Amino acid sequence: MNGINGLDSCQQLLSTSASRISNLEHIVYDDSLDIEVKTEPMPLQDHEFHQNDKNNSDEMSLQREILRELRKINQRLDNVEAILLGQGPHLDRTPAKPSILPLNTVEEVAAFNKIDDATKKAVVSYLGYLxxxxxxxxxxxxxxxxxxxxxxxxxxxLGRDIGRRPIGTPFYNTKLSAVILEAISSNRSYPVPTKTEYASHMKEALRVAKQRNRNQLLSKKRRTTDDEEDS
Structure with a gap:
């Protein structure tokens, strides 16, 4: 391999590896993780560089520098890929449930509209993890x-029925709804829903939650009645 082609190959490999590490780190790393990436030299595989022109010390020095950078990048790739495969450090990434949840009143839902970015990020992360x-x-x-x-x-x-009569408090325009949409949109198990699809499923989710609450209240009432009869 002559000097010019050797440098071109090195630079092409460097560019390819840099692109790989950038893409993977974008997927794996986020601001909430403190991941130490080791950069000890690691032998390259499938890439050997031969220098025929022993007198061109500047070119050899440049190639050695590229090799060092490639080794660092490939070590970072190994670290990232190990995490993706469940073999690396920081495997316990289960986010804690934010203390702000659950919201217990309409007033708390309204106050949620003013949460700071850190709280929002924590809630999105937790809901996305679900x-x-x-x-x-x-x-x-x-x-x-x-x-x-x-x-x-x-x-x-919507806060109203089909006849547009007011029923309940509207949920569609709350900050919580926007946060839930962001969390759902981050799920890779299905395509990002359209606004219409999201609205349809949220209507159903609210209905199901209300029915669950009614069932729990009814069950509690029955238990209370049974206890009174037993006493």
């Missing part, structure tokens, strides 16, 4: 985790 194999399942999980039973009973999606 998962769901489809939008409907994710919407149900998010509503269940964010609104208490008494609180959810106060909301409808």
């Amino acid at each position: 998962g769901g194999s489809n939008v409907r399942e994710s919407a149900n999980l998010c509503i269940k985790e964010t609104l208490s039973g008494d609180c959810v009973s106060q909301f409808t999606w």
Whole structure:
């Protein structure tokens, strides 16, 4: 391999590796993680560079510098790929449930509109972690985790019925709804829902949550009645 072609190959490999590490680190790393990336030299595989022109010390020095950078990049790639495969450090990435959840009153939902960016990020991360194999399942999980039973009973999606009569408090225009949409949109198990699809599933999720709350209240009432009869 002559000097010019050797440098071209090195630079092309460097560019390719840099692109790989940037893409993978964008997927794996976020501001909430403190991941130490080791950059100890690692032998390159499948890439050997031969220098025929021993007298051109400047060219050899440049190639050695590129090799060092490639080794660092490939070590970073190994670290990132190990994390993706579940073999690296910082495997316990389960986000804690934010203390602000669940919201218990309409007033708390209104106050949620003014949360700071850090709180928003924590809530999005937690709701995104809940998962769901489809939008409907994710919407149900998010509503269940964010609104208490008494609180959810106060909301409808639009705040009105088909005849446009006021019914409940509208949910569609709350900050919480926007946060849930962001979390659901981050789920890779299904395509990002359209606004219409999201609205449809959220209407259903609110309905299901209300019915669950009614069932729980009815069950509690029955237990109380049974206890009174036994006494």
